[in-house]
Amino acid sequence: MTPTRTLVVWCPDWPVTAAGFSAADPVAVLSANRVLACSAVARADGVRRGLRRRQAEARCPGMKVVAHDPGRDGRAFEPVVAAVEAFCPRVEIVRPGVCAFATRGPSRYFGGDEALAATVAEAVSNVDARVGVADGPFAAELAARQSAVVPPKGSAAFLAPFPVDVLDQPELADLLRRLGIRTLAELAALPAPAVLARFGPEGMGAHRLAAGLDERPIAARVPPPDLVVAAELDPPADRVETAVFTARGLAHRLHQELGMRTVTATCVRVEAETTHGETLSRLWRVEGTSPLALAERVRWQLDGWLAHPARPTGGLTFLRLAPEEVVPDEGRQLGFWGGDRALDDRAARALVRVQGMLGPEAVAMAVMAGGRSPAEQTRLVPWGDPRPPVDDNPPWPGRVPPPSPATVHAHSLPAELVDAVGAPVAVGSRGSTTAEPARLSIDGGRWAEVVGWAGPWPVEERWWDTTAHRRRARWQLLTADGGAHLLSVEGGRWSVEATYD
Amino acid sequence: MALSQRAIGAPAPVELREVARPVSLARERTLPVLAALEPLLPEGGLRRGATVAVSGGTSLALALVAGPSVAGSWCAAVGMPSLGLVAAAEVGVALERFPLVAGSRTDWPAVTAALLDAVDVVLLCPPPHVRASDARRLRARARERGAVLVTTGASTPDADVRLTMTRGEWEGLGRGHGRLAARRVEVVATGRGAAARERRASLWLPAPGGGVERLAGETPSGRVQLTNAGLGAR
Numbered sequence: 001m002t003p004t005r006t007l008v009v010w011c012p013d014w015p016v017t018a019a020g021f022s023a024a025d026p027v028a029v030l031s032a033n034r035v036l037a038c039s040a041v042a043r044a045d046g047v048r049r050g051l052r053r054r055q056a057e058a059r060c061p062g063m064k065v066v067a068h069d070p071g072r073d074g075r076a077f078e079p080v081v082a083a084v085e086a087f088c089p090r091v092e093i094v095r096p097g098v099c100a101f102a103t104r105g106p107s108r109y110f111g112g113d114e115a116l117a118a119t120v121a122e123a124v125s126n127v128d129a130r131v132g133v134a135d136g137p138f139a140a141e142l143a144a145r146q147s148a149v150v151p152p153k154g155s156a157a158f159l160a161p162f163p164v165d166v167l168d169q170p171e172l173a174d175l176l177r178r179l180g181i182r183t184l185a186e187l188a189a190l191p192a193p194a195v196l197a198r199f200g201p202e203g204m205g206a207h208r209l210a211a212g213l214d215e216r217p218i219a220a221r222v223p224p225p226d227l228v229v230a231a232e233l234d235p236p237a238d239r240v241e242t243a244v245f246t247a248r249g250l251a252h253r254l255h256q257e258l259g260m261r262t263v264t265a266t267c268v269r270v271e272a273e274t275t276h277g278e279t280l281s282r283l284w285r286v287e288g289t290s291p292l293a294l295a296e297r298v299r300w301q302l303d304g305w306l307a308h309p310a311r312p313t314g315g316l317t318f319l320r321l322a323p324e325e326v327v328p329d330e331g332r333q334l335g336f337w338g339g340d341r342a343l344d345d346r347a348a349r350a351l352v353r354v355q356g357m358l359g360p361e362a363v364a365m366a367v368m369a370g371g372r373s374p375a376e377q378t379r380l381v382p383w384g385d386p387r388p389p390v391d392d393n394p395p396w397p398g399r400v401p402p403p404s405p406a407t408v409h410a411h412s413l414p415a416e417l418v419d420a421v422g423a424p425v426a427v428g429s430r431g432s433t434t435a436e437p438a439r440l441s442i443d444g445g446r447w448a449e450v451v452g453w454a455g456p457w458p459v460e461e462r463w464w465d466t467t468a469h470r471r472r473a474r475w476q477l478l479t480a481d482g483g484a485h486l487l488s489v490e491g492g493r494w495s496v497e498a499t500y501d
Numbered sequence: 502m503a504l505s506q507r508a509i510g511a512p513a514p515v516e517l518r519e520v521a522r523p524v525s526l527a528r529e530r531t532l533p534v535l536a537a538l539e540p541l542l543p544e545g546g547l548r549r550g551a552t553v554a555v556s557g558g559t560s561l562a563l564a565l566v567a568g569p570s571v572a573g574s575w576c577a578a579v580g581m582p583s584l585g586l587v588a589a590a591e592v593g594v595a596l597e598r599f600p601l602v603a604g605s606r607t608d609w610p611a612v613t614a615a616l617l618d619a620v621d622v623v624l625l626c627p628p629p630h631v632r633a634s635d636a637r638r639l640r641a642r643a644r645e646r647g648a649v650l651v652t653t654g655a656s657t658p659d660a661d662v663r664l665t666m667t668r669g670e671w672e673g674l675g676r677g678h679g680r681l682a683a684r685r686v687e688v689v690a691t692g693r694g695a696a697a698r699e700r701r702a703s704l705w706l707p708a709p710g711g712g713v714e715r716l717a718g719e720t721p722s723g724r725v726q727l728t729n730a731g732l733g734a735r
Contacts, residue, residue, distance in 0.1 A: 254540060307608075346619045347577075347620050351602075358610060365599070365600055367596070374587050378586045380601065404591055406584075409583050410583045454674055484681055500681055
């Protein structure tokens with residue numbers, strides 16, 4: 001079997017480019033304190049892959065250091081892939097920074113490998129990319145580094161002078177070097193059975209690569225099917241009913257499209273546009289898309305939009321339903337006893353409806369989280385967003401003990417706490433108090449006599465961070481009228497954080 | 502022919518009506534509440550479709566919601582940004598079935614109505630001035646959908662049951678030492694219809710170990726029996 005003739009687009013030092021730097025900036029991208037990639041300038045100064053941060057900084061003073069982000073690399077590479085996909089729809093992304101496709105069809109269309117390589121290089125010229133063509137992806141990638149087009153069946157000759165390190169198998173390369181085999185030509189010259197006997201299947205693979213017999217087919221990505229459905233409304237819809245009628249048709253179409261691929265959408269983006277160019281786009285979580293349920297969501301969204309202060313000024317001209325998250329359709333299993341699952345569904349529908357009226361952030365679920373004050377011990381997550389797992393394991397010294405207050409003021413109320421002679425009570429740096437508290441006034445209200453108190457419970461948070469550092473002390477306070485409050489004092493100012501009512 | 506029908510034991514029409522009468526058990530018409538709160542409510546639970554006004558403390562409202570929540574019902578809170586959620590979890594409210602909805606000054610009636618459609622208990626803190634028409638509409642919606650509307654705050658519209666918490670006495674906090682540990686409260690229940698007769702209960706809210714408990718020593722058990730006897734007579 002002959003290797004597939006392959007074109008490779010190779011972007012040198014892609015992590016550096018993805019981080020937004022050019023080859024002329026002295027930059028290194030680090031992962032786990034080791035250099036993963038560096039710019040050409042830094043390399044000229046002696047920075048190499050695998051160096052520790054300190055060593056790299058010593059070799060290239062003034063070098064910028066960026067943390068590695070695989071997601072960023074992938075995202076930044078997407079436009080390059082899109083440009084390459086204009087030539088051939090089946091493109092393999094070898095890794096962020098390198099993509100490949102088989103040249104058979106495109107080459108014939110553009111009149112030869114050289115012409116194709118030149119056209120592709122032109123298309124991706126906005127980034128520092130090089131294009132190479134050879135038999136097999138391995139040879140093609142090496143060709144791309146030299147921007148070369150290797151003639152058909154010329155791969156073995158092209159690969160011959162390369163050192164064995166290019167195989168990207170450090171242990172094998174090291175062993176080969178110690179055996180006196182330094183280039184791919186020397187490796188390819190060895191008899192194949194002997195290589196297999198001495199180095200096993202791994203060595204055999206390397207031997208075939210060195211001989212230019214790269215059989216790996218290109219694992220091209222299949223472009224995702226376009227499932228978006230959209231409709232122009234002509235004449236523009238002035239009433240919600242008209243738009244919902246169109247939305248119902250769209251939802252049916254989307255449902256069919258998804259059904260034909262036996263998938264279902266769990267997240268659908270609904271976009272609407274008016275004659276005056278106003279757009280409203282919102283993401284809906286839909287469990288098991290029945291077309292009617294989806295049309296209802298469009299109705300809620302439009303209802304909510306019309307009720308909003310920034311309501312649209314013109315009629316609707318455009319509606320678009322785009323599935324954002326698609327999963328295999330495994331059907332839905334109701335609970336055996338029916339009840340609970342039905343209740344959950346009913347509640348979920350109502351909550352989604354309220355989100356349509358007020359916006360997605362208006363409906364929240366509380367999740368327990370670690371923290372000291374009652375306000376910090378829960379976190380609100382908008383309905384429909386994934387709820388993070390409960391994590392309140394770390395110890396929280398100075399945590400307010402249970403029972404917790406039933407009212408945690410969304411904004412702390414200012415308060416005044418004075419001693420028997422009317423002087424404000426203050427807390428010293430070591431948690432000492434100036435006097436026993438005698439009277440309390442909340443938010444400028446009338447004075448209440450303090451009959452019991454506990455505290456101060458000093459809390460020093462984030463002392464390592466100069467901006468987020470907070471020092472305060474908490475008190476529990478009981479007044480003669482039966483009120484119990486959680487007070488905190490910070491910088492001499494008292495406030496009521498919560499009330500035990 | 503008639504004889505053979507008798508032979509297979511077809512009941513007489515009157516008996517048949519008796520057998521086929523749609524039975525609705527008290528358990529289906531009411532939502533369970535925590536054991537300590539049972540004596541306060543005329544049917545030993547929250548009757549579906551009822552409205553309850555709670556005054557004197559948020560913790561009582563949370564304790565009231567905890568019963569249905571423990572039993573698997575969905576509950577929701579509207580317009581209560583200052584609700585102590587840790588306290589809610591401590592008294593037994595299942596936070597994964599307790600959505601919190603921010604109700605603005607204008608659209609809270611619509612939001613509450615939408616939630617009454619779907620969840621069993623809606624905890625609502627209405628803004629200061631409630632229009633009579635809004636209150637009436639929400640009461641009707643709760644009755645129609647079999648949900649319970651629990652309102653807190655000063656401006657609660659007239660409700661079927663009104664629970665008032667008074668005489669809170671905290672235990673555990675001294676002058677400069679200790680911490681708030683438990684509270685003795687007196688709860689008075691008044692209302693309309695079945696709830697017209699005044700009921701009282703002395704409770705630990707919260708109890709020394711957390712939760713809600715009946716205060717021992719004030720013979721609340723006698724009152725429970727009285728309540729049941731009264732129900733049976735009706």
